[in-house]
Amino acid sequence: MTQLKTKTRSQTKIKLLVDLGILIGFLIAMEPRSRGLAVHEWLATSLIAVLVIHLLLSWDWIVQITRRFMGRVNRQARINYILNWLLFIDGAILMLSGFMISEAVMPALGIQLPRNFAWRGLHELSSNLFLILLGLHTALHWNWIVDAFKRYIFQPIGKLFPNRSRKDIAA
Amino acid sequence: MKTLGHILIILAVFALVMGITYVVVSRGNSSASGIIPRSGSGNEQFSSTPGATPGFANGQSLQFPGRDRNEFHGGRGGGGLLFGAIKNIAIIGIIVAVIVLPKSWMQKRKRTAQAAVG
Numbered sequence: 292m293t294q295l296k297t298k299t300r301s302q303t304k305i306k307l308l309v310d311l312g313i314l315i316g317f318l319i320a321m322e323p324r325s326r327g328l329a330v331h332e333w334l335a336t337s338l339i340a341v342l343v344i345h346l347l348l349s350w351d352w353i354v355q356i357t358r359r360f361m362g363r364v365n366r367q368a369r370i371n372y373i374l375n376w377l378l379f380i381d382g383a384i385l386m387l388s389g390f391m392i393s394e395a396v397m398p399a400l401g402i403q404l405p406r407n408f409a410w411r412g413l414h415e416l417s418s419n420l421f422l423i424l425l426g427l428h429t430a431l432h433w434n435w436i437v438d439a440f441k442r443y444i445f446q447p448i449g450k451l452f453p454n455r456s457r458k459d460i461a462a
Numbered sequence: 463m464k465t466l467g468h469i470l471i472i473l474a475v476f477a478l479v480m481g482i483t484y485v486v487v488s489r490g491n492s493s494a495s496g497i498i499p500r501s502g503s504g505n506e507q508f509s510s511t512p513g514a515t516p517g518f519a520n521g522q523s524l525q526f527p528g529r530d531r532n533e534f535h536g537g538r539g540g541g542g543l544l545f546g547a548i549k550n551i552a553i554i555g556i557i558v559a560v561i562v563l564p565k566s567w568m569q570k571r572k573r574t575a576q577a578a579v580g
Binding site: 318319321322324325339343346347350379380383384386387388407408409410413422423425426427429430431433 | 465468469472473475476479480483484487490491546547550551553554555556557558560561562
């Protein structure tokens with residue numbers, strides 16, 4: 292039981308770090324004009340690996356809901372599941388359209404692709420949609436985010452200043 | 463081994479979605495008007511004017527509507543990144559607030575009503 296608790300705790304900690312990494316990486320990648328196209332493309336490509344880790348950490352939940360989706364699942368889990376699929380599909384479209392208009396990653400790999408106006412439009416559309424879906428994904432996990440931040444970021448920082456915390460409690 | 467299997471499943475589904483998208487977009491644009499060969503692919507020999515985009519009439523060049531992709535190369539520095547990041551965080555924050563605040567307000571109201579009944 293204690294081992295299970297410790298495993299869950301360390302998994303939550305890793306999940307929080309991975310999610311923070313995804314958010315920061317995504318925010319930088321969303322602004323290609325500020326850091327240049329090469330940084331945008333390589334960073335976005337490397338985000339695939341981090342997203343795979345994110346999915347691996349939620350694997351049990353994904354399998355559980357996939358099996359029970361047609362049966363008894365609470366409403367929030369069902370909405371969450373559909374939203375996650377939309378996010379996954381949109382992410383795949385975003386990556387593909389990005390590869391198709393790539394000017395750094397694909398040429399570096401020696402791949403030349405024909406230019407097509409549709410891919411650029413699709414890339415912009417899917418990136419805007421991804422931002423909205425990411426907002427919804429964050430909103431649905433807000434309680435988890437707040438709990439994890441309290442436990443793994445605010446509490447350890449609070450422990451660094453024990454005197455001040457005691458004063459605050461006394462006040 | 464189990465993890466490797468999971469990774470392969472994720473990548474396979476990812477590739478499947480990408481493949482379907484590629485087929486749909488390619489079919490939608492099967493008419494050659496939207497497809498222009500990338501410069502350097504060997505087809506630029508047909509454009510007689512320097513700077514002209516292959517596939518366009520002499521002197522005309524490829525222009526995307528709105529932002530020009532070439533402007534990305536220079537980089538705008540940290541200010542642009544900060545502004546863009548704040549804008550994107552604000553969008554996410556607004557979406558979170560729109561969903562989380564009414565939800566917590568309703569939960570509070572429900573709890574108050576239950577306490578009043580109890």
